[in-house]
Structure formats: C-alpha cells, structure tokens
Amino acid sequence: MEMIYFLIGCSVFIALVFLGAFIWANKTGQHDDTHTPAIRILFDDEEPKSSDTESSTQLND
C-alpha cells in the first residue's frame, strides 16, 4: 500500500502542471480577447495567386 504515497505525489504534480499552464496562459494575455479568435479561425487560406503577384500595387508610398 506504500504505492499510494507515490500515486498521490504524481496526481498532485500533474494537477500543479495544469494549474501552472493555466496561470501562464492567463498572464500572457491569452484570455484577454475570447471572441476574435473564434472568428479568425473561420477565414480561408489565401487563394493561389496566378499572375497578379508582381502587379500588386503599393499604396501610399
């Protein structure tokens, strides 16, 4: 039954890792904007450009 000491140690350690991950995410501002990323993920990838790559004009230069 000594195994239980080891198991408790493991479970608390893993839980602490997740708590640490959450606090890190929170500190780096990952919960600041919870709405925009949900929209952003729906944007399609760029359509393959055919010929107009070289003709793309720069504005305000």
Next chain:
Amino acid sequence: MQNKAINEKIYCFHCGDPVYSDLFQEDSHEFCCLGCQSVYSILSTNNLKNYYKYNDHPGKAQDKKAEHLEYLNEPKIAQKLIDFQDNEYTHITLYIPAIHCSSCIWLLENLYKLNTSIVQSRIDFTKKQAAIKFKHSEISLKKLIELLIAIGYEPIITLQDVVKKQKTVNQNSLVRKIAVAGFCFGNVMLFSLPEYFGFGAIDKEYATLFNWLNLSFAIPVLLYSARDYFISAYNSLKLKQVNLDVPLALGIFILFFRSAVEIIAQSGPGFSDTLCGLVFFILIGKWIQNRTFYHLSFERDYRSYFPVAVTSIQNKQKQPKAIADLEVGERILIRNNEIIPADAILLKGKAAIDFSFVTGESNPVKKTLGEIIYAGGRQLGEAIELEIVKSVSQSYLTNLWNNENYKQYNRKFQTFSNSISKYFTIILLAIATSAAIFWLFNSNTDKAWAAFTAVLIIACPCALALSSPFTLSAALSIFDKNCFFIKNTGAIEQLAKINSLVFDKTGTITSPKSQHIQFAGHLKESELRAVASVCRNSSHPLSIQIVNWLKIDTLESIQDYQEIAGKGIQANVNGNSIKIGSANFTKAKTEADAGSSVYIAIDNEIKGYFSILQPWREDLSTLISDLATTYDLHLISGDQDKDREVLQEVFPANNMHFNQLPQEKLSYIQNMQSSDKMVCMIGDGLNDAGALKQADFGIAISDDINSFSPGCDAILEGSSLNKLPQFLTFAQDAMKVIYFSFIISLSYNVIGLFFAIQGTMSPLFAAILMPLSTITIISFTSITTHIYARKNKLKSS
C-alpha cells in the same frame, strides 16, 4: 442600367445603401458614391476582394470630411498616442468604431498586404480596437491613419482614450485567484472523501497524511486567493466601518485557525474543505459582479469630444499644437467642422457656430468680430482665426468637470449588503461570545472553544455575499438584452431607489434619427428631380435626408456643382441655376420656424423650403403618463420654450424649464437632491454631462451606442426609452429578490447556529451546509430574477 434602376432597387456593393445613379461602377459592381467605389478599387488592386466574400455589403457608408491630420507629424503629440516605440517599430492601439463584422477583422488583419511597412495588425472585436505594429522609418503615423481612412476604417483619436485603458488586469488577477482556489478545492475534496465515508481500520494511517495535505492546500487559498478579503476588511475597519468582507475574513481566518489546531493536535480532520469551497464560491461571485461592457465607456468627459490638436498661428506660421498646451493669448485657426477648444475672441472670418454640444440648439449662431466664442462650439463655414482668452481646462464648458463642489458632493452610496453587514457582524460576535461564556461557566473549555469557532464558521455570510452579485448580474444581462447598458451591478441598486426623473428635451424625448421632413411651397416634377440630383452630390446630413425623403430614382446630369460649407449648394441643371441652402444663401426672407429649414431657389426665385423637425419619440405620451403616477417628473431643456404648450399636456407646468445652461441644469439637480430626492437624469450630449454626473443615476440616451456619450451610469438606446417604467420596476424587483435571498440565507444560518452553539458541529455538517446554502441562493436568485423579468415584459417566455 437606367431601366434596371427603375425596376428594382440596386444596393451599393460596398456599403449596402440604395444606389441612385449609375455614375459609380467598377467590375460590374455598383456603388452609391465615389467613397465606396474608391475603397473597392484599393482593395481589388491589392487582391483583397475576399473582404466582400465573408459578408454582403461589409462596408460602412462613406461620409468623408476634410481631415487635417498634420498634427500626427508632431512628435510631441504622436508620443501621447502610441503605446511603445523602439528603434525600428512603433506599436499603436487604435479605436475603430466601424469594426462590426468578420470582414472587418479579415481586412484589418491583412493590412500588411496594402503596405509592407505594416508588420502586424490584430483586432480585438469586442473592444473594436486594432493593435498595429509598423516600421516608422517607412510609414509615418499620419500615413497609417490616412491608409485606414482610405479603406473606410477611420480611427477615433482622442487624448482621453478610455476604452483603451479598460484593460482586464483586475479581472485577470481575480481569475488566477479563482484558479488557485478551484485547484485546491478539488484536491481537498478528493482527500476529504474517505473522511466523509468513514475510514476503515486499515486506512487509519492515511488519515493523518490526508489531513496534512488538506492543510497545506488551504495555505495558498488563505494567503493568495482570499487575500483581498483580508485587505478590504482591514481597510474598512480602519475607517471605522464594517463591510461584508469583515465577517467573511473573520470566518475564513477562524476556519483555517481551527483546522490547523485540530490537525496539529491530531484531534480532528479540520475544515479545509469548507474553507476552500467557501473562498472558491465567493470569488466566483466577485468575478460575476465585476463583469463590464468592454466596448462601452461610461467615464467620458470633454476630452473625448475635443480634437487632439488645433492649428496654432505663430509668426504667421501654421503649426499643429496639442490643445492642452494652448496658452492664453495664442492665435488659432479653426476650419469648417472643427470644434473650438477654449474660450476665444473672434479675430478674422465669418463665424457661424453650432452650439449643439453646449446648449442643445442645433441652429448655428452668428458671431461678429471681437465677440467671445465659448469652447465646445463647432464652426460651420469658412476658416476663422481666434485668440484664446482662457486655457482649455478653465473654459466655460470644461469648467463643468473641474467644478469643485460637485466633486465633493458625492453622496455616500451604500449597497444593501454593506449596510446590513454592520448589524450582522455585531450579532454574530455576540452569539459566539455568549456561547463561549456559557460553556466556560459550565467549566467546559473544549466546548467553549468549539462553540465559539463553530458559530463564526457556520454563520460566515457566504450565501449572503453571493446573493447580490448573482441577482444583479442576472438583472444586468436582462437590461443588456433590452439595450439598456448599466455601468455595473452596484448602479442597479442605485436605480431601484430613484423617485424623481429629469428629462432633457432635444435628442432625449425627441428622436434625432427619424427626422420628419415637410416641404412648404410647390415644385414641379422636373424641378423635384433637379433638386434631388443636386442634393445627391452633397454629403451634408440635411441633403442626404432630403434625397432619402424625395425618393427619386432617375437623376439629371448637373454642371458647375459647388458646395459652400455652412451655407448651401448650387449647380446648373438643364440650364437652370439651382440654389439649395440657408435663407441667407438663397436670399429668402427668413421665416421663424421650428427646426432647421432648407430653402430652394431656382433661377434666383424662392420656390419654398424643406423644414426638418425632430419628432417626439414613439409612445412618448404613454411613457410620461405611466411614469407620472409613481415618479416626480421634470423637464430641463437648453432650447427655447417653443414646445412648452405641447409638453404641458404631459409634464407638470411648474417642472418645465427652458433656456437652461449646462451649469443651471447641474444646480437644478443639486437643488432637488438637497430636498432629499433621488434623482435620475435622462439626457444626451455634452450639455447634459454635468447634470448626468451630478444625478444619483445618469442615463445617457444614444441612438448609436458606439458613438460618444458623456459620462453616466447607464447608456440607453433611444428605441428602448419606452421601456423605462419597466426598467425602473425591474430594478426594484431585483432588490426584492436580494431581500428574499437574505432571509433564506439567514434561516440556513439559524439552523447551523443551533448545532454550533452546542459545540457539536462536525466538519461534515459544515461541508454539506455551506455548499447547500450557496446552491440554494444561486438557483433562487437566478430563477426569481428571470420570473420578474418576464413579469415586467423584459423577456419573452
């Protein structure tokens, strides 16, 4: 195309407004104006047509004003606007109210395709902000802003960028505290379960280990998660007050102390589970209470209205200067549509000032040379030169915010839970002490200690601390759904106490949106067409309204179009000269008339005039008569009393006041308050700002919640004004829910106290009673709040 225009309505490909002419076409798409078309051509040449793929008509109608952005090149001013700058890159966060759909996010995050000097742009949709990083050696701040304006996303640049300041710093640290408390609570529950079911004989050896683990999990909860309660309790005791945090902090501390004693002495399992659960729940309550609307700002003052800079003239050199740096005696140049930032004397030019911010009157006032013009007016017409006589912060209008006596006159606002917590704590301590004394007299020291701590633990007002946040935040979201945005939960308690209502007139009980147009005079069909064709070319709000009202689809071609700012427009149509504009411009004899008038002259002959009136808001008379039965109603308007007779039917005659200056509105409210009235001011615009702030509850009416509204307690969308009686009743109902839940939580306390004073409370009993009372309170408050919302017809069943 002409045929098509008659048969079916065509909508602008960019903004979705109806298209009246076929002048603006590109790639077989039609546009309502040159502005929309030019945005489209910029996007299409830069391969950004996806913008139109995600949404139909993602753009906003373009009403370009002449922008003077030279001030952005001034390093001193630019420094105040940017967030951060290093050798290569500049970071800036801009507030762009036009952000409204996924296309906006897509386009603004692809800015680097328009200009490679923009390294990165990220949009925060709820706050309508764009954080942009750019190479300042390649693109100046001015160029960047011009680029945004060119694609139809004009940022609002003010020195008081309140929305930007509202960062979620506080909420984030609270979230971390909740995370720690939740983590500890979960683990403690796990280690407490064997205790709940009773240890078997073999497992007894683990009991000590589990107890020590529980105690160590309770330490971060006590020291980190619950820290704010101890700080708040200490601060309130220092001020010789007792807020609800005092019994909470006391309960938390006793919980920990007794657990530590029991575990160290190995006399019992302690109360770590109750401690962690309690802190976890009350922190969630606090988090719910602190919810705010990030896209709205309730703290704006004059600086949000005023421009960042004006053109100052020094030694005949024109130079942009930040308005805070303006000095008395300085010469400034004010162009068409610019706001006069400080009280000044007119030196040069014809001034026609629109004082609608200050007085509520929108008809421009003419000023002669040498006359003093007060700050807050908007110049219409040609550029004028002024000499400043008072600094910006000392000027007549801005003085309202520096008014000392209303800063001091801040009625101490007591929330319900704070006002009862004093009695609660005293009674609690009395019961605990008398129970302890009773057992001491019976020479049972153990029981005395047990009873004393158990009373403080069991009566810890956790459920009570949760009843207000849960009820009020449920109420807040119901108000929110009805387009009534209240600053915070505390303000709802304030709203429930209101017994007098003060209304402003223009823009509040009249609707600026659905303007009512009448034409006095007679025009032939062909003449109407000509008028519509000329007005179509102007972006002046009155011209747009006239075009929309005339509803003419076929247009004539026009020549020699000219727009004279502040006066009118003129053009030749089929050889006739058409003049549309003010009485002065068309040389009409002025007729006294309510509202704004637009005169029409064809070949110098007056044909008549359009009068544009602001109609009363819908259901105004029912609204007022509903309110009149329970509330004391007042009207204070900056306008002349031309509407007195109409309003007399609904408002009591003694309570109507016209020609009121902003300062007079403020003191009117002060007078009412000194006769012990709880005043709610309902107004709009800068001229009501002082009164809104002074009132016990200030409601700013707005027809576009993203536009600027003055500092207030709540923003109400104009279309929801008719629900005001329901809002007031519902706020009172919400308070009833809080009183009821207070009784429920007290009865739980009484049951608990029955066991506590006998010194026989087991940890398991506390661990069950505390969450049980919490869940009862949360479900009771949310269910009853929604029942009351349905009763008040604020929620469909």
